[in-house]
Amino acid sequence: MSTSDEGSVPADTREDIMEATFRALSEHGYSALRMRDIGEEMEMTRQVIHYHYDGKRDLMSSFLEYIIDQYEGSVEVDGSAPPREELEARVHQCLFGPGFEEFSHWDRMKVYHELFTHAQNDEEHREIFNEHYGRIRGSITEVVEDGIERGVFRDTDPERAGQLITDIIHAARGRKLSLGHDDAPEQAWRSIDEFVVDSLLAVDADGPDTVESDA
Amino acid sequence: MSTSDEGSVPADTREDIMEATFRALSEHGYSALRMRDIGEEMEMTRQVIHYHYDGKRDLMSSFLEYIIDQYEGSVEVDGSAPPREELEARVHQCLFGPGFEEFSHWDRMKVYHELFTHAQNDEEHREIFNEHYGRIRGSITEVVEDGIERGVFRDTDPERAGQLITDIIHAARGRKLSLGHDDAPEQAWRSIDEFVVDSLLAVDADGPDTVESDA
DNA sequence: TCCGTCGTTTACCAGATGGTAATACTTTCA
DNA sequence: TGAAAGTATTACCATCTGGTAAACGACGGA
Numbered sequence: 001m002s003t004s005d006e007g008s009v010p011a012d013t014r015e016d017i018m019e020a021t022f023r024a025l026s027e028h029g030y031s032a033l034r035m036r037d038i039g040e041e042m043e044m045t046r047q048v049i050h051y052h053y054d055g056k057r058d059l060m061s062s063f064l065e066y067i068i069d070q071y072e073g074s075v076e077v078d079g080s081a082p083p084r085e086e087l088e089a090r091v092h093q094c095l096f097g098p099g100f101e102e103f104s105h106w107d108r109m110k111v112y113h114e115l116f117t118h119a120q121n122d123e124e125h126r127e128i129f130n131e132h133y134g135r136i137r138g139s140i141t142e143v144v145e146d147g148i149e150r151g152v153f154r155d156t157d158p159e160r161a162g163q164l165i166t167d168i169i170h171a172a173r174g175r176k177l178s179l180g181h182d183d184a185p186e187q188a189w190r191s192i193d194e195f196v197v198d199s200l201l202a203v204d205a206d207g208p209d210t211v212e213s214d215a
Numbered sequence: 216m217s218t219s220d221e222g223s224v225p226a227d228t229r230e231d232i233m234e235a236t237f238r239a240l241s242e243h244g245y246s247a248l249r250m251r252d253i254g255e256e257m258e259m260t261r262q263v264i265h266y267h268y269d270g271k272r273d274l275m276s277s278f279l280e281y282i283i284d285q286y287e288g289s290v291e292v293d294g295s296a297p298p299r300e301e302l303e304a305r306v307h308q309c310l311f312g313p314g315f316e317e318f319s320h321w322d323r324m325k326v327y328h329e330l331f332t333h334a335q336n337d338e339e340h341r342e343i344f345n346e347h348y349g350r351i352r353g354s355i356t357e358v359v360e361d362g363i364e365r366g367v368f369r370d371t372d373p374e375r376a377g378q379l380i381t382d383i384i385h386a387a388r389g390r391k392l393s394l395g396h397d398d399a400p401e402q403a404w405r406s407i408d409e410f411v412v413d414s415l416l417a418v419d420a421d422g423p424d425t426v427e428s429d430a
Numbered sequence: 431t432c433c434g435t436c437g438t439t440t441a442c443c444a445g446a447t448g449g450t451a452a453t454a455c456t457t458t459c460a
Numbered sequence: 461t462g463a464a465a466g467t468a469t470t471a472c473c474a475t476c477t478g479g480t481a482a483a484c485g486a487c488g489g490a
Contacts, residue, residue: 013437029336031246035478045439050479052437110335117332119393120325121244130394156409164383164406167390171382174389178334179345191379194371195410228467250448260469265449267467 014052016042018066021059026107030114064115064125068132071112074098075139083147084197087165090140091192094169095185110177137166144200153200161200168192229267231257233281236274241322245329279330279340283347286327289313290354298362299412302380305355306407309384310400325392352381359415368415376415383407 020041028037035056039046053059076098077090097105119125141162147153172188175181235256243252250271254261268274291313292305312320334340356377362368387403390396 029333031333032336034476036476044437047440047479048438056478114332114335116393117329117389118244118246120329121247126393126395133394160402160406160409163402164410167383167386167403167406168379170389171386174332174385175382178331178341179348180341187375187378188382191375191382194375195379195414199410199414249446251446259467262449262470263468271448 013044013048016044017049017052017059018063021063022067022108022111025063025111025114030118061124061128064128067108067112067115068128070108072132072135075136083143083150083152084201087140087143087147087197088193090143091165091169091189095172095189106177109173113174113177133166137162140165147200151203154203156200161196165192165196168196228259228263231259232264232267232274233278236278237282237323237326240278240326240329245326245333276339276343279343282323282327282330283343285323287347287350290351298358298365298367299416302355302358302362302412303408305358306380306384306404310387310404321392324388328389328392348381352377355380362415366418369418371415376411380407380411383411 017038020038023041024037025033028034035046035049038049038059042048049059053062074097075090075093077086077093079086081089115125116129119129141158144153144158144161144165148155148158168188168191172184176184181187232253235253238256239252240248243249250261250264253264253274257263264274268277289312290305290308292301292308294301296304330340331344334344356373359368359373359376359380363370363373383403383406387399391399396402
């Protein structure tokens with residue numbers, strides 16, 4: 001943050017290690033990841049890792065927070081668009097990545113999903129993921145909530161709808177990554193539109209903002 | 216198959232190894248799995264594994280087929296019930312396991328999901344999973360197809376609907392396992408009912424085969 | 431200029447890990 | 461009976477793995 005360009009700045013090293021970890025994880029997968037693999041992705045020797053992190057476990061926990069921060073930081077929306085458009089914009093971003101593929105979005109997702117699944121064996125990781133997941137789902141849920149309040153969406157449990165959308169997105173990504181179904185995000189996109197959004201738009205009462213879409 | 220009870224029968228040993236592998240995998244997780252762990256779950260020494268399987272990789276591939284066979288074998292339905300009930304019965308089975316929890320359904324699912332995610336790093340595993348996944352999705356899809364033909368469900372792409380349901384089920388299981396959301400299957404069940412089944416039942420034409428959807 | 435601190439490298443290792451070779455036991459069949 | 465084949469056990473190891481200790485070098489203050 002404060003220092004940034006001179007040679008012997010330590011703060012940059014930690015960032016380098018995180019990115020090296022990402023690359024190593026991306027290439028070898030979590031189960032085969034060796035400290036050596038991370039070292040080979042860095043310009044410095046692998047032993048620096050032990051200077052900055054307290055062993056493999058500590059490194060992985062820090063990395064988990066690192067990649068989660070990145071993920072959440074990449075989600076950007078204005079919030080001023082009407083509910084339907086707003087919802088679709090967020091879903092689109094979750095399914096196809098942020099605007100221009102700034103980094104390798106899917107490489108990132110691959111690592112993310114692998115760590116997600118591994119959380120079932122690691123209580124600490126599970127907790128970190130739970131907090132994160134709550135925020136992600138919440139960000140979808142509040143759009144649904146807003147739509148219901150404005151009368152654009154029919155009256156339903158926004159939590160459940162948000163959870164459903166989040167689940168569909170998650171499953172589609174996992175399917176693309178694990179099974180190689182490259183069209184999974186596109187399919188999910190259409191399914192959300194046909195089943196979820198369509199259903200939400202089916203308002204039958206003429207509430208405060210009497211809005212309708214298909215007629 | 217042919218021999219079954221006497222002491223020195225080899226066929227049983229392979230089965231023992233598979234079950235030991237399951238237990239070890241269940242306890243330690245894929246990434247930490249050692250051949251020794253499997254050995255400790257067996258009555259015999261761990262070296263027998265090397266006699267029956269050609270190394271760790273071969274063992275894991277065989278195990279993947281083993282657990283997939285088990286999974287598919289546990290899905291049983293009559294097929295004579297009306298579409299809606301039939302569909303719900305299958306979804307119920309996928310979400311809550313077969314009737315009485317014969318074995319530890321969720322322990323099995325835990326291992327299954329971990330291997331599923333790992334498939335993104337293993338081409339061979341990916342292929343095995345793809346064949347399996349096709350069958351699972353197909354089994355849901357054909358119920359939707361049947362419902363459409365009978366005019367109970369509205370006219371839509373049965374593949375997409377089947378895929379959607381499969382995805383939701385998969386995501387709910389993953390969420391329960393990785394995040395500890397024990398109510399995820401129940402939530403998924405309600406979501407499928409509220410959004411998918413409800414939408415499918417919205418037939419607006421009144422002929423047995425003259426089905427239309429949006430007007 | 432000298433010294434202490436921080437960050438990095440080099441050299442090294444104790445313990446673990448997958449796997450093998452030789453041995454022993456058990457059944458089958460001539 | 462006994463030899464061949466099949467299966468499990470014991471003993472063993474080459475290699476790998478995460479981690480540490482000591483040396484090295486650069487920077488900043490006194």
